[in-house]
Amino acid sequence: MTTGTGAPARVVIADDHTLFREGIVEICDNESDLHVVGEAAHGEAAVAQVRSTNPDVLLLDVEMPGPGAEETLEQVLRVPEPPRVAVLTMHDDARMVSRLIAIGAQAYISKSSTREELLAAIRAVRNDSDRVVLSVAKGTVSRLERPAQGPLSARELEVLGLVAHGLSNAQIAGELYISEGTVKRHLTNIYLKLEVRSRMNAINKAMAMRLLPAAEPGAAAR
Known part of the structure; x- marks a missing residue:
């Protein structure tokens, strides 16, 4: 969902660390163009808050209790008017960055970022649906995975x-x-x-199509 340009951006903050979450709430609510409309401490609550408050932006911690960041993100993006999602993390993990951006996250923000960097990322994703914001170490950006080629998505190849x-x-x-x-x-x-x-037939065919290395071991039994 996107509000009019004159209205404050509606923000939901999902993080299981209460003091950190309250700090983000205070930072956002001190800005005239941002308004926190909900908080969550686990994945299911984050999805519920998105459904009930219809925010413009969701700040989503990747290490909360619940179904996990990727499934939570997938559920959030399936709501009728999904928010733009900025992921919060303690770790600069290139694989995680690639996966979450591929699913639909629009920002990946390290918790070591400054107040100004956080606010800039929120505003950027709220105002530009085509922008992806990475507030991570330069080395992490250089290790980002390239999109997969062929019939399978990057996630399917990983699985x-x-x-x-x-x-x-x-x-x-x-x-x-x-x-x-x-x-x-x-x-x-x-x-x-x-x-x-x-599973075995899928592995053999993927190897024949050179989607997987031929040296991969056989699949586990179901």
Whole structure:
């Protein structure tokens, strides 16, 4: 959702550390063009706050309790009028940056950023739907993954690569900070795109198409 240019941006802040969250609330509410309309301490509450308050911007911590940052982001972006999402993190993780930006986050902000950098990022994503803001170390930016080529998305290739290394659905979910249900949905999409019916067949076909290295070990049993 985007309000008129004269109205304050409506902001929801989702972070499980109360003192940090309250500090962000104070920073935002001291700005005439920002207004905090909701707070959340876990992923499910973040989605609920987005649905009930219809904010312009969601500040989303990546390490809250709940379904994980990626699944929370996916749920948020499925609401009828989704907010623009700025991710907050303690860690400059290039893989996480790439995944969340690919899903639809518009900013990735280190918690070591200054007050001015945080406010600038919120305003940037609120005012420009085509802009992606990265407030991370320069080295992290240089390590960002390139988009995947071929029929499978970057996330689907990542899931299939972990399958090829013998990981179970539960292990993949833990590795990628997503739910088992999300892993199963990715596998279903992989099977449909590759026109196969099993994990082993998906791995073999992906290797034949050079989507996975031929040296990958066999898939784990279902």
